[in-house]
Amino acid sequence: MNRVCIEPAAKAARYHRLLDEHQGKPLLVLDCDKLEQQYHGLQNALPGVELYYAIKALPHAAVIRTLSTLGACFDIATSGEIELLREQGANPRLTMHTHPIKRDRDIRDALRFGCTTFVVDNIYEIEKFVEFRHRVGLLLRVSFPNPRSPVDLSRKFGCRVEEVPLLVQKAQELGLHIKGLSFHAGSQSPDSSNHVYAIEQCAALIEQVQQQAGKLLSILDIGGGFPVGYDKPAPDIDTFCAPIRAALASLPEHVQVVAEPGRYLVAPAMTAVSTVMGKAKRSDATWYYLDDGVYGSYSGQIYDHATYPLTVFSDIEQTESAVIAGPTCDSIDVVAEGIELPPLNIGDVVIGRQMGAYTAASATDFNLFERATIVVINEKGAGEGNIVFLDAGTPA
Ligand SMILES: Cc1ncc(COP(=O)(O)O)c(C=O)c1O
Known part of the structure; x- marks a missing residue:
């Protein structure tokens, strides 16, 4: 209501x-001051986590310009979003392509732009990168369903936890570099329990892959899901993120953590x-x-x-x-x-x-x-x- x-x-x-x-x-x-406040709010709540704005939430030039000035990175999912970044002079090195299912031309457009990190979630998608293997690093998206989120992003995308070791091994056999793992815990999450669960599961997977394949997964992408106030007031972002911070603290030191917030940054703006x-x-x-x-x-x-x-x-x-x-x-x-x-x-x-x-x-x-x-x-x-x-x- x-x-x-x-x-x-x-x-x-x-x-x-x-x-x-x-x-x-x-x-x-669109109030760019409010956008800036939201960005700083999330940055403070997740110290050390690099924020990649999910452009799909509001693909607008002023949002890109404002966030670029603040040092944000960008999550791109389409060639249209790449075009928007290009027009605004954004740095391609500060982008990653997070759409788990891509056409050949989507991959080529992104590479031409200068984006070299891509998300995949199955073997067919991994195989698409074989011819680009010397130019890309991949993140493997894992599914963590969240029935309590109004927008559960783990049904349509993400491999099962049990599939991760085999997919990493297959990618390795194909000469591809899996840099890390990613997930989306569900958009507008009511609380951070699914983020925490996903981080704990990913930490165990990182450990398992290192033990079994001797491979260091060095990136964990914790996606979006940070909520705002619609039918009830928004939870305080620092309180929401406190359990996430605690879970991240138990990751091995070599793991760099990134997030892909969309809603939290732009909705209130x-x-x-x-x-x-x-x-x-x-x-x-x-x-x-x-x-x-x-x-x-x-x-x-x-x-x-x-x-x-x-x-x-x-x-x-x-x-x-x-x-x-x-x-x-x-x-x-x-x-x-x-x-x-x-x-x-x-x-x-x-x-x-x-x-x-x-x-x-x-x-x-x-x-x-x-x-x-x-x-x-x-x-x-x-x-x-x-x-x-x-x-x-x-x-x-
Ligand atoms: C891959 C991916 N990353 C990030 C987001 C942004 O999520 P949120 O708006 O919950 O922050 C979405 C939303 O659809 C997404 O699909």
């Missing part, structure tokens, strides 16, 4: 001004600003139709199983049963139901929080409603003054 925050009407003025500057179009406001374009009294509730919905910026409510916290502005204390819907003609296009809102007017703004990850990235223009315009604020060196903007009713 979407959390709803009701703020004084006066606080809507800044959003109306911004909408006026953009011809009243639906907006996604983007805010949807939409306008009520129509309303109707129906038997069950008052329906408000926004100019953005689940075919647009709220697409993550379908694909990513997220329910974004909403803010409306009103000085009326009384609330009534309400539904917030998107603009398209399809009936699935409903953002929030079973909520209580004060009466809203056509032209009022509705704010969606925590909307940076897997939102714009999967938005469509179904019905030919144009996608929201992304407005970048507080980007260092972009020449614009800093805007103190996102201070109204931000749930954690």
